[in-house]
Amino acid sequence: MDDPSGATLSGAERAAFQRDGFVLPQLTVGAHHVVAMAAATAVLVRTAGPAAAGRIDDPHRAATGLDGNPFRACAADPSLHELIAPLLGSVGVLWRSVLLHAAEAAAPDGGWRAADAAWVPRPRVALAVRIALDRADRGNGCLRLLPRPHERLVRALRNTRARSGLAVASHEVDDAIVVEAVRDPGALTLYDIATLTCEPANRSGRPRAAVVFHYVPADARTRAAG
Secondary structure: OOOHHHOOOOHHHHHHHHHHOEEOOOOEOOHHHHHHHHHHHHHHHHHHOOOOOEEOOOHHHHOOOOOOOHHHHHHOOHHHHHHHHHHHOOOEEEEEEEEEEEOOOOOOOOOEEOOOOOOOOOOOOOEEEEEEOOOEOOOOOOOEEEOHHHHHHOHHHHOOOOOOOOOEOHHHOOHHHOEEOOEOOOEEEEEEOOOEEEOOOOOOOOOEEEEEEEEEEOOHHHHHHO
């Protein structure tokens, strides 16, 4: 974080997370992390094309032509762990890392869905930490989130008993109850993986890259084993 000594959420931000399932804090990660991760993303785009995206847990894939792995360096930043610990209820462990890069107007709009929890150790407790690497706004399709109190307003959600595999078309959720995560490079979006999110298509011609770190409580495996 830019100011490690102040890397804590306010009481209002913690309350917002508990109420809505997500929070858009004012804190940002350090500029050095953003620059390094953006450079690594540029390498991936040059080698894999403008739609480059996916798992970046493999340090060799993420750091081609670079020294070290800037994604893992950011994910391991002690001040970031200090920030998310209260939301997880304990020290967090990085479970997986995903790079998102949307630059093709031909890509379809993504529907509403909760993150795939198949990879999460039992019990299903995981926090997504999304860091913008480019400016994300309505023009290039910033992430959209559905606050938990508004879920009851969506018919498809009222009529389902399980979220596993649930997908809701974009038009089935009223724009009036949606929060758009307009973010500058380095800005954070923190959300519970059970929160319904939507990844719109990017029709602007501007890149929209972000990295998403998924953390679980350090004792998740222990609790699951017990």
